[in-house]
Amino acid sequence: MAKPRKFSKIVVEPPGPLAKKIIEWDEKYLMQSYVRWYPLVIAKGEGAVLEDVDGNRYIDFNSGLAVLNTGHTPEPVIKRIKEQLGRFLHYSLTDFYYELAPRYAEKLVNALNWSGSKVFFTNSGAESIEAGIKVSRGFFKGRRPYLISFLNSFHGRTMATLTLSASKTIHKKYFHPLLPGVLHVPYPYPYRCPFGSETPDECAENTIGYIEDVVFKKLVDPSEVAAFFIxxxxxxxxxxxxxxxxxxxxxxxxxxxxxxxxxxxxxxxMGRTGKILAIYNFDVKPDLVALAKGIASGLPLGALVGDSEFMSLPGGSHANTFGGNPVSLAAADATLDMLLGGLMENARVQGDYIKSRMLELMDELNIIGDVRGLGLMIGVEIVKDRETKEPAPKLVSWIINQCFKRGLLIIGGGETSLRLAPPLVINREQVDEALDILEGVLREAEKNMT
Ligand SMILES: Cc1ncc(COP(=O)(O)O)c(C=O)c1O
Structure with a gap:
């Protein structure tokens, strides 16, 4: 017998009447350049659970696109936001100073364990990457015009970050010409290594070999490359x-x-993988790092952090009006306290548990091709058949929509994967309930395949 639900509850099949109304309204007044996964219209949220406008409750494995690392409406963050609201809302770091900026920058640099680094504040992920492009080209004073990024990557939707991205042509269609001087190389995707390599190590060696033997010998001299974005x-x-x-x-x-x-x-x-930066899981230190999404619990903020040697653009060469908004910085400050105060550890613990449950299920189900991830950034690759690894994008879409109808919010990624990214505040009971829903849907999907 199915266990009674504690957190999720579907009271009316979504989209309910209120959701339908709002969606119609949205379609009338908003440019529809988005891709909505399913008709979810949020009303409110708490922790890892959210409620839609018709009273349905869902366990949130999306975190608002990996933003709400501290969960919905985290009290310490809201408290700091409210305090700042009574002081001042804006005063533009482009031309003036306020204490919150260096205070939080110092705290962030310490959390990253990156002494000697400096911070530039932005409003979004794309702006952080744009800053990374300008800082790296600027550091070489224009002598190294080339940038290299990876196939299947996503770096944002402004014209420059769009150029670095290479995940879907729809992102670029109609918008050419893009930024000159950008090259793409294959990403070492162990499950589907672009070089057909058998092991992850071989895949790594072949990818580096391609960069050295093809890119650096036939396409661009490495002395003209300013940066790799990865x-x-x-x-x-x-x-x-x-x-x-x-x-x-x-x-x-x-x-x-x-x-x-x-x-x-x-x-x-920002802690999603169980470490403050995912790249620290590989024991690698970058020269620059672009942050956004989870940095301020949902308020708009981003940052570029890097060694001060590189973070050296001259006065007047880069700035923005809203970057480092004081309310966002107050939220970021409280967010960082929460991440360091146990949430990163929870990401590791819950993430390992989710992976182990999904791996157990993979033993039984032929449609699960791969389970991978670190902390609470977990990918589950869905295939038509494990032997052939044939992608199953329609099945992915069915699974995601069925989960939605049963009280679990997930989305897809890549050609044929599920993305599991709950808030870092999620507890074991919530994880179990969510995975029970997902397991039920995956078992049904497998049955439908046969
Ligand atoms: C890895 C990565 N870089 C950059 C971006 C762009 O961020 P934003 O949408 O805040 O501009 C995203 C957004 O999904 C992202 O996932």
């Missing part, structure tokens, strides 16, 4: 974890040629 775990690409050996080899290669290594930790950073 997601230490690909987000939109399907929560793909590269081999540790690859990150170590890439770091060695970039150092050898004096190229900067920029980690895009917009999705993977």
């Amino acid at each position: 997601e230490p775990i690909q987000g939109e690409g399907g929560y793909v974890v590269p081999p540790k050996k690859f990150m170590v080899m890439l770091r060695r290669l970039t150092k050898e040629h004096g190229i900067l290594l920029v980690a895009d930790e917009v999705q993977s950073g």
Whole structure:
């Protein structure tokens, strides 16, 4: 017999009447350039649970696109936001000073264990990456115009970050010409290694070999490359974890040629993988790191952090009006306290548990091709058949929609993966209830396949 639900509850099949009304309204007045996974219209949330406008309750394995690391409406963050609201709302770091900025920058640098680094505040992930492009090209005073990023990567939707991205052509269609001087190389995706390598280590070696033998010998001299941009775990690409050996080899290669290594930790950073930066799981230190999403519990804030040697753009060369907004900084300060105060540890514990349950299920179900991830950034690759590894995007979409109808919020990633990214405040009971729902749906999906 199914266990009674404690956290999720579907009282009316979604979209209910109120949700339908709001969706119609949205379609009338908003440009529909988004892709909504399912008709969820949120009313409120608490911790890892959210409620829609018709009173349905869901366990949230999305965290609002990996933003709500501290969960919905975290009290300590709200308290700090309210305090700041009574002081001042804005005063533009472009031209003036306020204490919150260096105070939080110092705290962030310490949390990253990165002495000698400096911070530049932005409003979003794309702006943090844009800052990374300008800082790295600027550091070389224009002498190294080239940037290299990876296939299947996602770095944002502004014209420059769009150029670095290479996950879906729809992101770029109609918008060319893009930024000149950007090259893409394959990402070492162990489950589907672009070089057909058998083991993760071989995949790492072949990818580095391609960069050395093809890119650096036939496409661009390494002395003209300013930076590599890499997601230490690909987000939109399907929560793909590269081999540790690859990150170590890439770091060695970039150092050898004096190229900067920029980690895009917009999705993977701020504790999501159980460490403050995902790249620390590989024992690699980047030169620059781009942050956003989880940094301020949902308020708009991003940051570029890097060694002060590189964070050296001259006065007047880069700035923005809202970056480092005081209310966002107050939220970020309280967010960091929560992450360091036990949430990163919880990400590790719950993440290991989710992975172990999914791996057990993989033993039984032929449609689960791969389970991977670190902390609470877990990818489950769905295939038509484990032998052939044939992608099953329609099945992924069915699974996601069925979970939604049963009280669990997940989304997809890459061509054929599920992304599991609950808030870091999630507890074992909530995880178990969510995984019971997911397991039921996956078992049904397997049955439908046969
Ligand atoms: C890895 C990564 N980089 C950059 C971005 C862009 O961030 P934003 O949407 O805040 O501009 C995203 C957004 O999903 C991301 O996942």
